[in-house]
Amino acid sequence: MNRRDTILVADDVEINRAVLRSIFEEDYNVLEAENGEQALFLMRQYRDSIAIVLLDLIMPVRDGYEVMEEWQADPSLRGLPVAVITADDSVESEIRVFDLGASDIIGKPFEPHLVRRRIQNIVSLSQRHLDQDDCIREQARKLRESNAAVIDALSSIIEYRSAETGQHIKRIQLFTRVLLEDVAANCPDLGLDESHIAMIVSASSLHDIGKIAIPDAILNKPGRLIAEEFEVMKTHAVKGCEILSRLDRMGDRDYLK
Known part of the structure; x- marks a missing residue:
């Protein structure tokens, strides 16, 4: 489980930081x-x-309101709870x-025992949410592992x-990973981490699943398809959607999406 052991105190008055x-x-x-500015960096x-x-x-450079606005706009920071400390009541x-997402407001001057209890309550609640998220991710991982056999079979x-499709699937997976890693590196605001990349790469192997429904004579025809055959071939996208919709019982909504 993800245990967090650090508190960040952002205040331009040294005595306030010392008290906290x-x-x-x-x-x-x-x-x-x-x-x-320093607060956002840390x-x-x-x-x-x-x-x-x-x-x-x-505070100078950027005030607390600006920090919270950027905190809310950055997906990588949204999980951090923020308690505002202020003399403005x-x-x-x-x-x-509160509209900007603060968990609590603590007035100045501080009453140490009250501050400790209120912050402990916020941290405990946040930790429970983190633990629940970890459990959900672990359950999703196990579910994907159990579904892997089905995906491999399909x-x-x-x-x-189709003899050519096997290498085609491997190429699609390779290109998918390369593109997603580039997106993750250049667009960090999307929050695309390795678990998302691995899930999408794995799911990409099913992009041609609808070809199961295409007759062999058309699927493996060595020459050019005539117009009627090409119309049949084009239905593999719709057939694939129909097949995947029946996999809803797998229970992994993110994977199916």
């Missing part, structure tokens, strides 16, 4: 940022170990903060039906 550090340093590693660099971000609203500020049928 003293509250949490026995239980967590504490990172400190003096402005919003959030991205340590996103897998940060348990929560304690974020001041009024206006209703307008509270509404804006792919083998396609290869058996």
Whole structure:
């Protein structure tokens, strides 16, 4: 399970950072940022170990509102809980903060025991969500492994039906992986990780599954297809969709999509 052991304190006032550090340093590693730009840099660099971000609203370079706007826009950061620390207790500020996705608002000056309890509650809830996500991913992995035999069998049928299709499937898988890795490298905002790439590469092997329904005389005809035969050949896309729709019982919605 993913255990996070770091708290990021983002506040331009040193005494505030010192107070919060003293509250949490026995239980967590504490990172400190003096402005919003530093906060975003540390959030991205340590996103897998940060348990929560304690974020001041009024800071130089970028204020807390700007940090939260970018936090919400970046898929890689959305899993990080953020608690706002501020002396601004206006209703307008509270509404804006919660609309931007903050888990809680902690007023200044701090009451150490209250701050500790509220932050612990947020971190515990976030950790439960992370654990649930890990369990779901593990169940999906096991489900895909159990479905792999079915996928391999279907792919083998396609290869058996058409001698050229076997190498075609391997090429499609290769090209799919190359393209997806390029997309992942150049478009990180899409959140395309290795598990997504592996799933899509595996699913690509079924792109010609509808050829099972095409008669041998047309599928393996050595010469050019006549117009009527070509119309039959073109139905393999629709047939493939019909076949895949019957695989709904496999239970892996992401894979089928």
